[in-house]
Amino acid sequence: MRKKIVAGNWKMNTDAVSSKVLADIIVEGVKRQPVSAELILCPPFISLESICETLWSRGSKIKLGAQNMHYEDNGAFTGEISHTMLKSAGCEYVIIGHSERRRYFGETEETVNKRAVKSLQNNILPIVCIGETLAERQSDKTFDVLNTQIQGGLANISIEEAAKIIIAYEPVWAIGTGVNASPAQAEESHAFIRLELAKMFNPQTAESIPILYGGSVTAANARDLFAQKNVDGGLIGGASLNAESFLAIARSF
Ligand code: 13P
Numbered sequence: 089m090r091k092k093i094v095a096g097n098w099k100m101n102t103d104a105v106s107s108k109v110l111a112d113i114i115v116e117g118v119k120r121q122p123v124s125a126e127l128i129l130c131p132p133f134i135s136l137e138s139i140c141e142t143l144w145s146r147g148s149k150i151k152l153g154a155q156n157m158h159y160e161d162n163g164a165f166t167g168e169i170s171h172t173m174l175k176s177a178g179c180e181y182v183i184i185g186h187s188e189r190r191r192y193f194g195e196t197e198e199t200v201n202k203r204a205v206k207s208l209q210n211n212i213l214p215i216v217c218i219g220e221t222l223a224e225r226q227s228d229k230t231f232d233v234l235n236t237q238i239q240g241g242l243a244n245i246s247i248e249e250a251a252k253i254i255i256a257y258e259p260v261w262a263i264g265t266g267v268n269a270s271p272a273q274a275e276e277s278h279a280f281i282r283l284e285l286a287k288m289f290n291p292q293t294a295e296s297i298p299i300l301y302g303g304s305v306t307a308a309n310a311r312d313l314f315a316q317k318n319v320d321g322g323l324i325g326g327a328s329l330n331a332e333s334f335l336a337i338a339r340s341f
């Protein structure tokens with residue numbers, strides 16, 4: 089049985105106060121009615137430490153993730169954040185290679201790979217994001233793109249390390265658009281991704297890797313998406329900024 093995971097990517101939303109309030113409400117909601125899936129909150133960097141404190145002081149099982157991480161250990165990299173910093177703020181996960189980072193901040197397969205390798209070496213588990221644009225889908229390149237992103241992003245990773253990775257399939261055309269991939273489209277891509285992982289590592293490892301779907305997931309469509317054989321949960325953007333909808337999604341298995 090693969091782990092079921094629902095992660096909230098808060099992106100560049102909330103501030104020091106509102107992020108703590110949001111985390112508080114989610115923690116309370118889970119206390120009232122436990123959730124079987126593993127929940128991961130990925131707030132902005134400045135909120136990691138205070139939310140870690142909230143989770144710890146309430147004995148919550150909810151995990152903390154960052155939205156990015158640099159691949160160097162430390163040094164003159166103004167504005168960047170290292171694995172040591174994330175660890176010290178209580179992070180167990182990190183989102184790597186989100187399409188917004190690829191599109192707006194020059195992230196490439198090479199830099200995605202360096203970050204993934206570094207996070208695994210330092211025991212921060214990467215949530216590696218892949219997915220095609222609308223133009224790529226319309227020109228029948230979805231599988232080529234996914235293949236390139238898997239080969240490039242997960243190069244130089246051992247089988248033992250691969251077993252710790254989480255993949256997030258996030259078709260770019262579905263992110264923040266209100267147009268989610270249909271359950272069948274998601275399943276088709278997830279099954280392809282798992283097949284590629286099996287070729288790259290081995291079938292047993294591929295079977296164990298959670299593959300999350302991301303892109304306009306809501307409380308209304310989560311159940312059908314999560315019911316697909318190869319969809320092991322979701323990476324939620326907009327709907328994770330509301331505790332009620334995030335919790336409803338978390339209960340959609
Ligand atoms: P939305 O859920 O807002 O479409 O965002 C998805 C996403 O990018 C999560 O990383």
